[in-house]
Amino acid sequence: MAALRVGVVGGGLIAQAVHVPNLDASAEVALAAIADPSRIVAEGMAARYGIPSWHLDWRAMLDAGGLDAIVVCSPHATHAQIVLAAIELGIHCLVEKPLCIDPADAETIAAAADAAGVVVQIGYMKRYDPAFDLLLAGLPDPDGLRMIDVTTYDPWMSREPYVPWGSMLRGDDIPDAVLAEGRLAEARQVGAAVGADDPATVRSFSYTFLACLVHDVNLIHGVLERWGLDAVPVSSAAWADGKAASAELRLANGARWRTSWLLLPGLERFEERVRLSFRDQLHTLTFPVPYHETAPTVLEVLTTAEGAPVDARSSQVSDSYVAELAAFVAAVRGDAGAGRTPALQSVRDLVVLRDLFRLRE
Numbered sequence: 001m002a003a004l005r006v007g008v009v010g011g012g013l014i015a016q017a018v019h020v021p022n023l024d025a026s027a028e029v030a031l032a033a034i035a036d037p038s039r040i041v042a043e044g045m046a047a048r049y050g051i052p053s054w055h056l057d058w059r060a061m062l063d064a065g066g067l068d069a070i071v072v073c074s075p076h077a078t079h080a081q082i083v084l085a086a087i088e089l090g091i092h093c094l095v096e097k098p099l100c101i102d103p104a105d106a107e108t109i110a111a112a113a114d115a116a117g118v119v120v121q122i123g124y125m126k127r128y129d130p131a132f133d134l135l136l137a138g139l140p141d142p143d144g145l146r147m148i149d150v151t152t153y154d155p156w157m158s159r160e161p162y163v164p165w166g167s168m169l170r171g172d173d174i175p176d177a178v179l180a181e182g183r184l185a186e187a188r189q190v191g192a193a194v195g196a197d198d199p200a201t202v203r204s205f206s207y208t209f210l211a212c213l214v215h216d217v218n219l220i221h222g223v224l225e226r227w228g229l230d231a232v233p234v235s236s237a238a239w240a241d242g243k244a245a246s247a248e249l250r251l252a253n254g255a256r257w258r259t260s261w262l263l264l265p266g267l268e269r270f271e272e273r274v275r276l277s278f279r280d281q282l283h284t285l286t287f288p289v290p291y292h293e294t295a296p297t298v299l300e301v302l303t304t305a306e307g308a309p310v311d312a313r314s315s316q317v318s319d320s321y322v323a324e325l326a327a328f329v330a331a332v333r334g335d336a337g338a339g340r341t342p343a344l345q346s347v348r349d350l351v352v353l354r355d356l357f358r359l360r361e
Helices: 013-025 039-049 058-064 076-088 103-116 130-138 176-194 199-227 320-332 343-358
Strands: 004-009 029-035 053-055 069-072 092-096 120-123 145-154 231-239 244-251 256-263 271-278 282-287 297-305 308-316
Touching: 004 013, 004 058, 013 029, 013 039, 013 069, 013 320, 029 039, 029 058, 039 053, 053 058, 058 076, 069 076, 076 092, 076 103, 076 176, 076 199, 092 320, 103 120, 103 176, 103 343, 120 320, 120 343, 130 199, 130 282, 130 297, 130 308, 145 199, 176 199, 176 343, 199 231, 199 244, 199 256, 199 271, 199 343, 231 343, 244 343
Parallel strands: 004 029, 004 069, 029 053, 069 092, 092 120, 145 256
Antiparallel strands: 145 271, 231 244, 244 256, 271 282, 282 297, 297 308
């Protein structure tokens, strides 16, 4: 079967650290084009990976034709326009989270993708981690569920040793007009979503909620899907100039779901822990730092047998970004069950985050 011809939109951190190397290593795809407003990045990445076509504008890349799919790694505010344009051309999309900023745009994208028969998959890589599958397989009936608690300590990973900055291309030559246009688009879309567009609101919603909390919101939605449970936003808070946030939701069975994200640059350690507390069991999933393929995801299950605690522990080492790409390729080739994170699912994530943000203290 012929390799999928794939273009990349945006050549920043996630593209250079994850997506372009994975695309280059895959026998299922052919890196056909890249677009970035930085000539340093676009031309440099094309030379580094032998990409035959590079562009300073994503529109020019799509207009050039010859693509089966794109991977969207550009800023949040560009996602909706890029994805809708690709759908119109019948081009499949793997989109870095979030799908977009405004839930209304997400609904438009989901409807357009469905009507066109185009795959739009969101980059929630944790949903493709085999340890998450083990978690789902071992969960008991939700009647005994008391609490879901998710806590992430982020040491600010946009630096060494978390990403290889020493070998990455810096887009220091992006025109000021392009940067200004991006800031205006982001403020406009945040304003449409939450009713305010001042700089503090834009940063808190677009970054803290949509770039950080969104991963865990989607992850827990994946758990709740297994049980057919919904969650109702109760409250949220953001503080420390957007460097910390938390949210609480109420499940249909009365249990609570709490999610927190804290930027702790002095910690020098990443930790993301998901804990589901039941009447007689604890299920804890601990994710390693992203981008490090050899670090394990650990699942611990604490139960009781004959009046004594039983602690079972398993470790899974797997590159969930590679699994995510494989699922996208399979979905494009017609495997309807391969993609676990379609656009319609992202609509729910964005609506919940918008509603939580509106309830913030």
